[in-house]
Amino acid sequence: MTPRSRVYRVAGLTVAGESPSLSFTVADEGNGVLVVSLGGQLDFLSASELAPRLADLQAATCDAVVDDVSGVTFIDSTGLNALVAGAQSIQSRDAAVLVAGASKHVARVFEIVRLGETLRLEPTLEDAVRAARTGREAGG
């Protein structure tokens, strides 16, 4: 199953890519915080694309990663699993992972599967970035 198009633009630390129904953008917020913006549907189809990308982030030296899911319209268990797998590999380097901007429906999925501290939900991106910095300072 190959995606219809795949365009990577590399500029500094910004990596952008498209996969079926999923947009994926990484931005360095400074202070060791990376923001991964996701958009589209996070289902069986896009999850297989998402997991390796998230794993790639291990190479980047950062203290915290914020998954901005405000653009995600749908997420299912496979999407969730990809997010969890990515988070676990980041956390294995002692970096924190936060999820921000979940819509009502996405938030409900997180709620049901009770991921707790593995993937902490923050209402907005700003909240998440602030919490990440706080956490890093606290941890550091």
Place this chain on the structure above:
Amino acid sequence: MPRVRRSASSVEDALARSISRPRGPLLAGALVALVILVAVALGFVWRQYGSAKDEAAQGLRSRAVLAATVFDTYFAGQLQALRAMAAAPSVVSGDRERMASYFARFRPGSGTSFTAGVGWIDLTGHQRATSDPAGPVGISLAGRSYFRETLRTEKPVVGEAIVATRSRRRLVVMGVPTRDERGRINGVLAGGIVLQQSAEDARTNDLGYAGLQVIDRAGQQVTRRNLGRPANTELVERLRRAGEGVLVDTNGLDGASGRVVAFATSTTPGWLAVLDQPTSVAFADARHALVREVLLVCAAAGLLLLLFGWAVWRSRRDVRASRAQVARWAQLTQSLNDAVDAGEVREALIAALTSEHPEGVTLVGLTAPDPSAELSVVVRRGARSPLGTLDEGAAAAISQRVADADAAVAIERRPAVEAGLGGEALRTGSLYGVPLRYRDGRPAGSASVAFGRTQALGDHELSLLRAYAYQAEQSLGRVRRHEEEHDAAVLLQQSLLPDRLPDVSGVGVAAHYRAGALNTRVGGDWYDVVRRPDGVLHLTVGDVAGRGIDAAISMGQLRNAFRAYALEHVSPAAIVDRLARHVPGDDMATMVCATFDPLTRELTYATAGHLPPLLVDRGQRVVTRLSASHRGPLGWTTSGIVRDASAPAPGDATLALYTDGLVEHRDESIDVGIERLAEALLEFTGSSEETADAIVSALAPDPEDDLALLLVRLAEVPDGLELEIPADPYSVRELRRRLHGWLTLRGIDDETQHAAVLALNEACANAIEHAYRETNGAISIQLSHRGDVLRIAVEDHGTWRQPTGDPNRGRGILLMKNLMSTADIRQQPSGTRVVLEQKL
């Protein structure tokens, strides 16, 4: 059954001969002959008239001669008497006394013929004795011509007429010389006669003496009271010179023209007897004869002309009759050539026979193609037929009898009686029937004409009847062959079209298809409806150019290709595009493909050279032509790229796909036909089947053209649907979209929608991930929304592996169980079935 040979050509030849016989020269010749005959007769009559005139003139002349002779004789007698008197002794003696007493015997009134008396004149010219006692004696008569002439000639002389001085009577005096005893002339004895005026009476006229005139020597007209001379002195001169004869068409004595003058000279008195008559009188008899004869000739000529005219009229009537016959023959041949089925052949034959025999009743019975079937008989009364129509049983029995007859022409007298039938009309009449046969000898039926008379037809009519029947046989054979070919093509075509249309809940589909009538060979119209496993409907109507079995085969191939592509592709444009590859460049086909998703009510379509589908919004009473997606016909152009066009399907909608047979009419723009279809679609409100049938019978009642009409009633959002999708992530993603659409249409709230869609997704994802990890499979889904329960059942045909220790596993099941009121997962030997329910 022996074949009875009949020849149509002999009849046609006879007809042609009777028409082409040259009548013009014959007519002219006869007329010329008649004219010559009349001319000769008239010439003869004219000559007769001429001789009659001659005869009349000669008759007149003889009468003139007779008159002259009578005068001669008379005067000769008178002179004789006078000479006798001159020889009397008293006269010879010269004694006046004795003479006077002698003369006294000849006193006027005494019966003497000398009515004016006699007298003796001496040589001195003095009258010395007279028979008139009071007569003047001694008067000198020396100047009188008769006195002088007598002395000069010494012969008896008749003098010219004179008018008596005293009595004013007209007299003629004649003189003879008297001699004494010695024979010397001593005087003249004169005797006078009074000329009586004899009135022209009927008798003289009858004798042909009308106009008798007498002219004396001096040119005086004795017959005139005053002895006047005729005005035409020239004529008198001429007559006198000629002496005797007749002049025709000359001027009369009085100078009037147009006279017949017959004349003769009476020598003794020197008189001319002249019969001077107007031509009209003289030739009256000749003229009467002429008139009589001319009238006779004219009458004879008229009679001949009448006879001739009658003959011409008869011949013209025959020619007209022959022409009418030829026209009927031509009409029959034309109608038979145009006939496309047995019914039309029969109609043509009946029309020809009733027009040929308006006084009869025509029966034509045809055997149905099914050999066991009886004759179907049509009876038609001629315009002037005295017969009533036959009852059906009698007609059938008679037709059957004729059909079975082993004769070129079956002739029956009193057919109804002989057959023991109730056909009252045929109890006294006669019937002439011809059995009809196909070329191979099979019975084809019969054609008969019944008459009220016992003897109705002659040889000519019988051969015509046979010829008509022969022509009809030929056409029947042709039509039957055509029908068989057509039936085969129809059978093939129908075997290639769908037997039944899929039953889709919430969608009423109906098709009306017609293969076309006989004269148009079956067309290549097709229609089809494919319900994909995922519930999407593909509808198509198309038309392969051309007719007959070839078109039917092409149509079958296209339809099979359509069914294959319909399962493969959701997009109608993709289907049309791929079908284009199946039409070779020299063929052509038009088609429309419409796709309807009952879950989402999404309607998309693509057309290739075809008429636009009509989308009817019953609520708004609006009909939309779907013409946004269009390319050229298949096979016509390969370059056409067609894209899906979509149209919103209103709540109560009907989609109509059709071929041009339904909307195309001669002398009319196709737009008018489409408009009429749109109106009909709004008008009819029954089920799709009823509407389709009603529309076809309203718009295309004539079965000549083939047509296809596919009606899809998109009435309501279904409350449930069973479908099947391939077990792949793309299909699941598409299903999520469609399920959202359906739930929205069903009025389900946003949160429940998301829950249900996610739950369904988890069930499907499990099937893909676990059941069909290495194989392609299908997932069956049952949706239902009845009462306040939304129920989704997902079934696969593989085996889910038990969740391993991986904590990520099992999140799907967790989600399902938490999102829905119940989530029942059942492992079965045949597969796994998940039933998700949500109480609303």
